Amino acid sequence: MIQPDKNSAAAALAAFLPRAGRDYAASRNRDEGPGERRNVSMLSPWVRLRLLPEWAICREVLKHHSYQQAAKYIDEVCWRTYWKGWLEGRPSVWTDYLKELAADRASHGEDANYLRTIRGESGIDCMDAWSRELKETGYLHNHARMWFASIWIHTLRLPWTLGAAFFLKHLLDGDAASNTLGWRWVAGLHTQGKSYLASRNNIRKYTQQDFQVNADLATEPIDLSDYPEKPPHQPIQPLPGLPTSGRIGLLLHDDDLSAAEWLGDELPVVSVTALLPKSAYAEHGISDRVTQFRRDCLDASLNEADTLCSTESAVLDWARSQELQHVVMAQPFVGIWDSVTPSLAEKLKADGIELTSARHWWDEHFFSHAKAGFFRFKKAIPAALEQL
Numbered sequence: 001m002i003q004p005d006k007n008s009a010a011a012a013l014a015a016f017l018p019r020a021g022r023d024y025a026a027s028r029n030r031d032e033g034p035g036e037r038r039n040v041s042m043l044s045p046w047v048r049l050r051l052l053p054e055w056a057i058c059r060e061v062l063k064h065h066s067y068q069q070a071a072k073y074i075d076e077v078c079w080r081t082y083w084k085g086w087l088e089g090r091p092s093v094w095t096d097y098l099k100e101l102a103a104d105r106a107s108h109g110e111d112a113n114y115l116r117t118i119r120g121e122s123g124i125d126c127m128d129a130w131s132r133e134l135k136e137t138g139y140l141h142n143h144a145r146m147w148f149a150s151i152w153i154h155t156l157r158l159p160w161t162l163g164a165a166f167f168l169k170h171l172l173d174g175d176a177a178s179n180t181l182g183w184r185w186v187a188g189l190h191t192q193g194k195s196y197l198a199s200r201n202n203i204r205k206y207t208q209q210d211f212q213v214n215a216d217l218a219t220e221p222i223d224l225s226d227y228p229e230k231p232p233h234q235p236i237q238p239l240p241g242l243p244t245s246g247r248i249g250l251l252l253h254d255d256d257l258s259a260a261e262w263l264g265d266e267l268p269v270v271s272v273t274a275l276l277p278k279s280a281y282a283e284h285g286i287s288d289r290v291t292q293f294r295r296d297c298l299d300a301s302l303n304e305a306d307t308l309c310s311t312e313s314a315v316l317d318w319a320r321s322q323e324l325q326h327v328v329m330a331q332p333f334v335g336i337w338d339s340v341t342p343s344l345a346e347k348l349k350a351d352g353i354e355l356t357s358a359r360h361w362w363d364e365h366f367f368s369h370a371k372a373g374f375f376r377f378k379k380a381i382p383a384a385l386e387q388l
């Protein structure tokens with residue numbers, strides 16, 4: 001059970017730290033099965049909300065290991081930042097995914113193969129086990145996510161968008177960037193000419209669950225020749241400066257709960273609230289269990305006197321009651337918040353209240369390096385670690 005609070009997240013990180021060095025590099029590809037995984041950190045539901053931000057993880061890891069020893073783990077933590085930055089520079093990849101998803105739902109929503117697969121009744125033993133595990137626990141090992149997506153796309157020939165939506169619905173760490181781009185990478189849409197093909201031998205070698213893998217898995221990827229080119233990278237716009245006077249309120253949200261420290265401690269904040277945008281969550285089909293976990297995390301990040309908002313109107317009521325002139329928040333990432341931020345800003349503005357967003361130095365440093373592949377991005381890691 002993942003506990004929805006920062007102390008539990010910190011305790012889980014502390015327990016994993018001794019294994020974050022060469023042990024992780026040597027064993028991370030093995031999926032030992034539910035309840036048996038000690039080779040990976042399983043921190044992702046908290047990292048998703050930045051209850052454990054990437055920089056804090058790296059700082060703790062480097063207290064136990066040299067950079068060389070922990071390079072693989074630090075790389076993986078930074079993959080998350082890489083995907084985030086990559087999508088910030090190509091926001092239309094997310095909006096195009098949503099459009100394609102709507103079309104695929106209309107054409108395949110009742111497809112028997114699709115329905116059997118999400119029910120865990122595809123007849124392929126590993127797929128059905130992973131489907132059940134995902135729905136029961138909200139987690140899948142990285143290798144299982146790759147195998148699952150590969151079989152879904154290349155063997156079962158189901159639309160990748162429906163698979164991505166199935167993951168986003170159930171994963172406690174479900175994230176617009178890592179998930180959409182993870183699925184696109186497996187499909188072969190991220191790096192031209194490179195898709196990921198799961199093989200029976202690889203699944204048997206790296207799992208402990210005695211899967212037969214009772215299906216002939218695709219040996220050729222799907223044809224992507226009709227697929228549009230990746231959009232070009234757009235420079236990420238600098239954000240306006242933060243207010244320095246007037247009554248300032250801090251708005252926390254599910255994209256970055258660490259803002260309570262890096263933003264809250266920097267500004268003379270008179271009041272704090274948090275927003276979990278209920279209607280956007282429903283619109284994106286996020287499961288009740290994931291929504292509840294995030295809500296509990298947000299709640300636990302507030303003081304007892306502060307109330308959690310689930311609508312933009314509730315934020316406006318809070319800002320009015322606190323007589324705020326400014327509301328500041330961490331800049332939400334491309335994803336679920338796309339529809340929320342503009343309408344929230346408009347509502348507040350109608351009352352004379354300015355909404356201002358800020359970016360943590362970690363994102364500011366890395367996002368400009370997330371234009372191409374991870375290999376180039378990775379070169380920016382040592383400079384970030386020096387600033388910790």
Ligand SMILES: Cc1cc2nc3c(=O)[nH]c(=O)nc-3n(C[C@H](O)[C@H](O)[C@H](O)COP(=O)(O)OP(=O)(O)OC[C@H]3O[C@@H](n4cnc5c(N)ncnc54)[C@H](O)[C@@H]3O)c2cc1C
Pocket residue numbers: 028040041042043044045047048076077078079080081083140141142143145146149167168171173174175176178179180182183186
């Ligand atoms: C198809 C597909 C969908 C995915 N969807 C998501 C998602 O919605 N949300 C999500 O956080 N990750 C996603 N991932 C990436 C990865 O599978 C998970 O982050 C990882 O399995 C989480 O488990 P962990 O915390 O034990 O990871 P560890 O191996 O212990 O890694 C530590 C942390 O590094 C980050 N990380 C590790 N690997 C990756 C990676 N490949 N990409 C991005 N970040 C990584 C995570 O924040 C993770 O918690 C997806 C991968 C694939 C192939």
